Amino acid sequence: MxxxxxxxxxxxxxxxxxxxxxxxxxxxxxxxxxxxxxxxxxxxxxxxxxxxxxxxxxxxxxxxxxxxxxxxxxxxxxxxxxxxxxxxxxxxxxxxNIHANAYPGWLIIPMIGLSCAAFSHLQGADWAGFFITFVAASVGMSVRRELSRRNYSLLIVFAFTAFVCTLIASLAFFEGFSTTGHIVLSSSVLLLVPGFPYINSMLDAFKGYISMGWGRWAQATLMTLMASLGIMLAMGLLGVQGW
Amino acid sequence: MEWMSLLLDALWAAIPAVGFAMIFNVPRSALPFCAAGGALTYGLRDVLMHAHLSIELSTFIAATTIGIIGVFWSRRYVMPRPVYTVASIIPMIPGTYAYEMMISLVRMNTEGVSDVLLSRFIENGLHAVSILFAIAFGLVLPSMYYTKRKQPII
Incomplete structure (x- = not known):
């Protein structure tokens, strides 16, 4: 029990x-x-x-x-x-009786899109960039949900989601649609930040659970690495230079 | 006018806090607090940076503030503290710095190492890492104080 x-x-x-x-x-x-x-x-x-x-x-x-x-x-x-x-x-x-209390997809996908768009706005992107970030992050979130439901490994989900996000966000560079392309690129993948594992690992390590802290830290770092792998793959494919 | 834009920025920061809280499946009743926390930390950091403090120091102070507030909230609403604190510090994550760091790394690989790229890599990397550490320390500090005492927080 x-x-x-x-x-x-x-x-x-x-x-x-x-x-x-x-x-x-x-x-x-x-x-x-x-x-x-x-x-x-x-x-x-x-x-x-x-x-x-x-x-x-x-x-x-x-x-x-x-x-x-x-x-x-x-x-x-x-x-x-x-x-x-x-x-x-x-x-x-x-x-x-414990239930998962999952938020429905129609609510969470636009919400995540809006979050990343708000990020890009805070970093100083223009409105066209705001819009592209919204689309990219929403599509990325739905890809992430879909892949997670099919029981792929979390690391693969992260890499693939970052790949899709970057592909869509790099639309900003074509035809001068937005003048702040690199902000759009960087904020549309922010939905993959593993905030909870990082903070948990810090809290654990500081309170004397060193091995747990290291384990969670390694997990979070692996996720970040996989996400950046996805980004690099997409950028290499398109030849986008980032500025 | 300046205060208006600060306030608006803080409101914009509330949106990512709620969005990320939803990824972590936070209970519905905690969502308004996550929004308030996100707006508060971002606004506080902006105000401090206006007062010519460095970005790391102001991030640290803002994270400590939300850590202390989180202790009170978690006691009143019987909720583990990270529920509030992690969602609230999400708007301060140095995404752009980390991204710039990675880009310069990739370019160093394709075009060869040059002084400009190397200095950009180190500069952005140091910024990103120190901000992350500021956030983590700020959140850990209040709970370090409470672990001195024997009885648990909630």
Whole structure:
């Protein structure tokens, strides 16, 4: 039970300290003496101590898209369990009821387009550039969603999305459509910034979970590298020089 | 007039904060706070840069501010802190610098290393890396303070 909670937290991108605190609090609330755990980026080893006997189990964590609302629901469940201790049925029912709360595609795709367009506006692009960025980022986001749904590896999804974004954004260079082409190019791929893994890795490393921090940092760096690979491929194909 | 444009820029910065919050599947009730945080951090950074502070220092101060605010918000609404803070610092990410750095790297590969390209590569790269570190330090600082105390934040 506790190990299931911990695995879900790890999969959906919670911070290590939060994982450890929440699982030990939940364990104590459910009647264990204490919970000890060790974390590595792809698995969890967790021991529950009840009186003198102890049970140790290992779980593999699979890669999932980051989903903060699931993390939030688990936090709520744990606090409820602390208020009503030893009520295992209740926690089980609550865990079975967790839902992903995914935003619908028609909402998220234009929103991401608008975000990247706002980025380009902040960097000082003109209105034609604003429009192209909007189109490029929207198409990129729909490509990313479509590929993720077909269970491609996250790294391939990143590279391909960056490729498509750059292809569309480089329209800005043709026929002098926009005078600020390089801003358009740089802001249309901003939807691929792996902000959460970077910040999580920093938080982990600073709080004493060095191996988790390194693992997440390497993952984020790999994503960035793959995205830049996609950009370079597209630019090499078109011979765009960038300024 | 200047204050008007600062305010407008801050409002523009709220849009990416919400957009990225949606990629991370933030619960619906937290979205307005992400927007407010994004606008606040970007506006604060602009004001500080107006006061002739360097971009790294003002980024650091803005990130620390949102980190402290995030502690209060997370306590009141029972939410892990990164939900608010990560979405709010997204508008400050140095995308253009990193991009320029990469471009000069590619050109160094195709045209050979020249002084202009090398200096541009180092300059932009240093900017991007130091801004990233400023953001990370700013966010970590408040939680470092709270880990000194024994009881958890939420």
């Amino acid at each position: 506790v190990v299931k909670v911990a695995t879900m937290l790890l999969e959906y991108g919670a911070e290590s300290r939060l994982i450890e605190q929440l699982s030990s609090r939940l364990g104590v609330a459910l009647g264990c003496t204490s919970i000890e755990m060790s974390l590595i980026p792809s698995a969890i080893v967790l021991t529950t101590l009840i009186g003198d006997s102890s049970v140790t189990s290992t779980r593999r964590a699979y890669e999932q898209p980051i989903n903060m609302s699931i993390v939030h629901q688990i936090v709520t469940i744990c606090i409820e369990a602390e208020q009503n201790p030893r009520d295992i049925m209740r926690v089980e029912r609550a865990l079975a």
